[in-house]
Amino acid sequence: MVTIKEIAKAVGVSSATVSRVLNYDPGLSISSTKRQAIIETAEALNYATPRNRNKAGANGTPQTPLSRLAIVHFLEPSDELADPYYVGVRLGIENRCRDLKTEIVKVFHSDTLPDPALLQSASGVIVIGKHSANEIEWFERHCRHMVFADFDPQSDAIDCVHSDVGGATQKILNQLNAMGYKRIAFVGSHEHLNGETQPYGERRCKAYIDWQKEHGTFDPELLVLGDSCDSGQNLRLETGYMLAKSVLDLKTRPDIILTANDNMAIGTYRAIREAGLSVPDDIAVVSFNDIPVAQFLTPPLSTMKIHGEHIGETAVDLLLERLSGRDYTKNTIIATEMIWRESCRKPAETRSL
Structure with missing residues (x-):
């Protein structure tokens, strides 16, 4: 010994x-x-x-060799609690660690990077959400083993687990088009990373633009994006409400509004009702995430389910594989699933996407 x-x-x-x-x-x-x-x-x-x-x-x-795990989150605690999807990612990590009897240390977003000693003392680190190239390089220097959850760092050396929301966006648009929706608006945000705004860089937004241009139907009026800001606050329901109001002011309203997440869809519902219109008779709505409240809206919201808890669980499993000797990198994609409800028309049959 x-x-x-x-x-x-x-x-x-x-x-x-x-x-x-x-x-x-x-x-x-x-x-x-x-x-x-x-x-x-x-x-x-x-x-x-x-x-x-x-x-x-x-x-x-x-x-388990994963005796102590550190979670580094790109959101502040209040922002995470306002977004049930990211709560689900964290709960997936915590539930898996509970089964493994693994100690967890949580580090939320702040103006400074985490204490290197805290990361170095952990068997592994799960980094949740978007981080800049400089931050990723810093994590590589100070983490023994690291996995990104809900973000692809575009690295051949770092494990990650996420869902293909760009591909899911195109599949939603294909189905909406097949169901007869022609004027499809998108309510979302620009990408904000590394202190800079990347116009039209957010994956769902980019996929929407690419699809519309491919079909010869791109109308800039139907693309409404919020101002980028730190910590993902630009995807809150308040922003969805304000952006949807501008869509409703168009001379020719859209047939349906696709929102970047369910929080923004809730804000969109409010804007539609305040305009004296109804969902889906006047304007249909479809979204992403399938947070718990989506099924209880009036009408229930059609939304692309992103399995946040499975992303969290898989991130822990990827760390275990590394600790058990895996010496190659994995980029794992968790499939999404479209949940059709009454906020829009439904296809003849549904399937996992």
Whole structure:
């Protein structure tokens, strides 16, 4: 069995320093480089702390190697609570960790990056949502194992799990077109990343534009986007309400409004009612996410279900695979599912998308 003394000798530090690092002592003053060297050396030598050795089950089977997990979220706590979809992603992570008896540390969005020592002390890190290239590079330096959830960092070296919302957008549009909807408006937002606005860069928005241009039906009047802002607040129901009002002011109103998420659809419902119109008789509405309240709206909302909890669960499983020795990268796509309800016409038959 490998000892702390052997790790200390390999790294060139004292046994006391190795012990404090491996036991996540927050009071230890040590460089991030040296801390990382100790952790990686212990891992390479298959060292197990006494605490982890004592966690073996009654049948002698070792517990999961994912003893401590850090969640880094791109939203602030209040913004996450306002979006049930992202609550679902986090709950998927937490429920899977509960089954594995894994300790969780949560870090929400702030003006500064997380403490590197916190990430380095974790067996693995799940990063939720959109992050800039600079942030991704920083995470790579300070995380032992990392998975992105609900975001594709476009890296051949980082595991990620997400849904193809661009492809799902095109499938929605194909079905709406087949059902006779011709003037299809889109209510959403620009992409906001790395402190900069990327006009028309959001995946659903881009897919909408590409589809309309491919079919020769693109009308800029029917594309209404909110001003980008930090923490995803531009996808709230208040923004959906204001944007929908501008759509309703058009000389020729759309047949149907596609919103970027269910929160914006709720705001759109309100704008339609205040205009003295009804859903779906005057204007139909369809959306994304299938948050719990969607089925209880009047009328119930047709929406593309994105399985947030499954994304969270899969992110944990990807970390376990890495800790168990997988040495290649996985980019996992969780299928979406269209839920047709009474906010628009329904196709003859439905299927998973």
